[in-house]
Structure formats: structure tokens, C-alpha cells
Amino acid sequence: MTNSLKFFAFILMLISCVAGKEEPSGPPELINTTSRPTSRQWKGIRAFQDSTIFFSNDFDGGRLSGLIMDSTNHFMAVITAENYPINPSPWYAFKVWSKTPKSVRIVLTYTNSRNRYYPKISTNGQNFSPIDSAKVNGFERSGSGIDNMPESIEIHLELSKDTLWIAAQELWTSTDIDSWIDDLVQVENITQTVIGSSVEGRPVRMLEIGNKQAKRGILVISRQHPPEVTGFLAMKSFIETIAGNTDQAIAFRKNFMTYNIPLMNPDGVDNGHWRHNMGGVDLNRDWQEFNQPETSAVRDFLNRKKAEGFEFVFASDFHSTWKDIYYPLDSTLVDENALFIFDWIEKIAARLSVDDPNVAPSVYVKPTMVSRNYFYNNHNIPAIVFELGDNADREFIKKKGKAAAEELMAIILSK
Numbered sequence: 001m002t003n004s005l006k007f008f009a010f011i012l013m014l015i016s017c018v019a020g021k022e023e024p025s026g027p028p029e030l031i032n033t034t035s036r037p038t039s040r041q042w043k044g045i046r047a048f049q050d051s052t053i054f055f056s057n058d059f060d061g062g063r064l065s066g067l068i069m070d071s072t073n074h075f076m077a078v079i080t081a082e083n084y085p086i087n088p089s090p091w092y093a094f095k096v097w098s099k100t101p102k103s104v105r106i107v108l109t110y111t112n113s114r115n116r117y118y119p120k121i122s123t124n125g126q127n128f129s130p131i132d133s134a135k136v137n138g139f140e141r142s143g144s145g146i147d148n149m150p151e152s153i154e155i156h157l158e159l160s161k162d163t164l165w166i167a168a169q170e171l172w173t174s175t176d177i178d179s180w181i182d183d184l185v186q187v188e189n190i191t192q193t194v195i196g197s198s199v200e201g202r203p204v205r206m207l208e209i210g211n212k213q214a215k216r217g218i219l220v221i222s223r224q225h226p227p228e229v230t231g232f233l234a235m236k237s238f239i240e241t242i243a244g245n246t247d248q249a250i251a252f253r254k255n256f257m258t259y260n261i262p263l264m265n266p267d268g269v270d271n272g273h274w275r276h277n278m279g280g281v282d283l284n285r286d287w288q289e290f291n292q293p294e295t296s297a298v299r300d301f302l303n304r305k306k307a308e309g310f311e312f313v314f315a316s317d318f319h320s321t322w323k324d325i326y327y328p329l330d331s332t333l334v335d336e337n338a339l340f341i342f343d344w345i346e347k348i349a350a351r352l353s354v355d356d357p358n359v360a361p362s363v364y365v366k367p368t369m370v371s372r373n374y375f376y377n378n379h380n381i382p383a384i385v386f387e388l389g390d391n392a393d394r395e396f397i398k399k400k401g402k403a404a405a406e407e408l409m410a411i412i413l414s415k
Contacts, residue, residue, distance in 0.1 A: 196297025
């Protein structure tokens with residue numbers, strides 16, 4: 001069998017895998033989170049057309065599994081996941097440039113998935129914006145959910161010797177987030193610590209914001225799933241608001257601690273994963289078995305704080321999905337001290353003039369394999385999953401994160 005046939009046989013094998021589902025219709029089944037093998041990408045530069053056009057995935061966050069030139073200036077980019085089965089969140093990110101000006105078309109195609117994320121473009125790898133819709137073919141969608149998305153899309157690019165970055169969402173790698181943390185810790189009463197390490201040994205960093213003599217506080221985590229950048233951006237605005245210089249923020253920091261883990265899955269983010277850590281596991285299914293070091297680090301931290309007599313009065317896990325949505329625990333399942341979350345959601349909606357805040361309470365507290373359930377069931381922390389839409393306007397995300405922080409501080413300070 002030729003190498004080309006072997007490649008396509010491998011692709012067909014991957015397509016035959018069954019994708020994991022995000023939201024179960026009945027009581028959720030406990031998922032085995034024992035480590036599974038992951039497939040590492042080949043990282044490097046690919047050259048085409050007598051070495052005049054170049055593609056690269058050789059950077060943190062990069063994902064470009066295969067590349068085929070099927071005609072002059074026309075390419076097919078194949079995007080595969082780290083392992084299967086997996087939730088269909090097909091991340092891609094690559095660089096492309098040319099020795100001489102060229103107009104090229106690139107088809108993005110996937111194994112065991114469809115296109116989910118509208119392509120973004122950058123000239124520096126830092127500032128991304130959606131590609132002009134006139135240069136994207138086939139991105140029609142008939143509703144939410146991967147089944148309503150196209151199997152592939154085609155993008156039209158004007159290349160030169162200057163590098164273009166193409167990505168599913170903005171790149172916020174561990175290096176970028178470390179820089180953000182380093183900037184924040186310049187503020188008084190904000191420090192950072194390392195609470196553990198990832199599978200590959202990357203630090204799991206935590207921001208500590210406020211008066212360390214305080215005996216109450218909140219917990220905020222983000223990026224269990226690598227592509228969920230909009231959730232991270234809302235969390236970033238949320239934390240920056242708490243770290244701000246308003247009278248409200250100063251009073252909150254005086255009386256309450258905020259513990260923030262902005263990057264739960266540094267390996268997955270830096271390796272350009274669709275969903276999993278380097279243990280091949282969805283971290284937000286490992287809050288009961290704790291087979292992975294990233295979730296175990298948070299568990300151990302919470303157990304230490306409990307032993308110290310510290311009380312967490314709120315926890316939020318920021319994510320992204322097809323649209324903005326809140327996932328609290330159903331009001332019939334929680335103690336009275338957790339009901340303020342519903343009032344909080346209404347206050348955020350009022351601030352943003354949103355008529356329907358899209359609340360979907362979970363009627364299952366167990367199993368505790370997701371973070372929200374573990375926080376409440378094991379530590380009695382009022383908790384929520386705070387989801388932002390994949391395509392949410394970035395300025396709106398910033399406003400929502402700010403409003404969420406301000407309304408939460410107002411409620412907690414008034415108690």
C-alpha cells in the first residue's frame with residue numbers, strides 16, 4: 001500500500017469513530033477518566049509549489065494534521081483530534097506565507113466532525129479578527145449543534161512573504177496567560193502560586209486576589225476545554241473587574257479572597273487539542289475519579305482550604321458552547337444559601353438588557369464528575385457553569401464579564 005493510500009485509510013478509520021455528546025438527555029453516566037493514548041501532531045513547516053508556499057503548525061496552540069495540494073494554489077487542510085471519541089470541538093491553527101504574492105484557496109476538512117468555528121485571521125499571532133465573509137465559502141449554518149454545520153469550508157487568502165495566522169479562535173496559550181497573570185500581580189494584594197502540574201509538567205497557576213487574612217471567598221476556573229476561548233475572555237474580564245480600583249472592588253478584596261485558575265488545561269491548549277488533556281481525558285468529567293493531575297490539584301487545594309476553616313461562598317467554571325447559557329443546579333436541589341445565583345443571573349441580564357438570560361438548571365447533583373457538582377456536593381459551594389457563545393461579540397463578552405463580577409460582588413458584600 002502506498003503512503004497516500006495509507007494516509008486515506010487512516011482518515012477513514014478516524015471517521016468511523018463515534019463522537020462524545022456534551023449534554024446527556026437522562027441521568028449522566030459516570031465516564032472512565034483513566035488516561036488514554038493521544039496522537040501527537042507532526043510539527044514543522046510544509047513547503048509546496050517548488051518551495052514557494054509554506055504552512056506551519058510549529059507553535060503553541062497550532063493544529064494542522066495533514067495538508068494536500070490538489071491543484072495549483074488550492075489546498076486541503078485535514079484537521080484531526082488528539083484521540084477519539086471526543087466532543088466535536090474541532091480546533092485548528094496554522095501559519096501560511098509565500099515567497100511571492102499569490103492568491104490561494106484552502107479547504108478546511110475534519111475527521112469525525114464538521115466545521116464549528118468561524119475562521120479568524122491575524123498578522124501577528126496576537127490580534128485576531130474574523131475573516132471577511134466574502135472570502136469564506138460554505139459557512140452556512142441551519143441552527144446550533146455540530147449536525148447543522150458544514151462538513152468543510154473554503155477560505156480565500158492573499159499571501160505574501162508576511163506570515164498570516166489562521167485559527168478557530170484567538171490564540172491564548174499558556175505563555176499568553178502567564179503574561180496576563182504577571183501583569184495582574186503588579187497590583188497590591190494580588191499574588192500567584194502554583195498548585196500543581198499538568199501531565200506534561202506545565203504549571204497549573206492560581207491567582208490569589210484579596211486579603212489573605214479573610215476567611216471567605218470565591219473560586220473561578222477556566223479553560224478545561226482548550227478551544228473555549230470566549231469563556232476565558234469573559235472570565236478574564238470578570239477577574240480584571242475584581243482586581244480593579246473601584247470602591248466596590250477594593251471593599252470586596254478587603255473582605256473576601258478570590259482564587260482564580262485561568263488555565264486548567266495548559267497541555268491541551270499548547271498542543272492545540274480539541275477537548276482533552278495529554279491524558280486523553282475530558283477534564284470536566286474527572287471531578288469524581290480524579291485520575292488526572294490537573295483536577296487533582298484543585299481538589300487538593302480545596303481540601304487544604306477546608307482544613308483551614310476557609311469558606312467558599314461561590315464558584316464559577318467558565319466555558320464556551322453554541323450560545324450564551326447558564327448552568328446552575330436546580331433550585332430544588334440546593335440549600336437556601338445557593339439560591340442567590342438565580343437572582344445574580346437576573347441582575348446580569350438586566351444590566352445587559354437581555355430579555356431571556358437562557359438558564360438551564362441541572363436536575364442532577366450526582367455523579368460529581370463535572371466541576372459544578374463537585375464544588376457543591378463535596379464542599380457545599382454554590383456553583384455554576386457560565387457558558388459564552390462561540391461567536392459572541394467580543395466587546396459584549398467583556399461587558400458581560402464585568403457586569404457578572406460587579407453584580408456578584410454587590411450580592412456577596414450585602415450578605
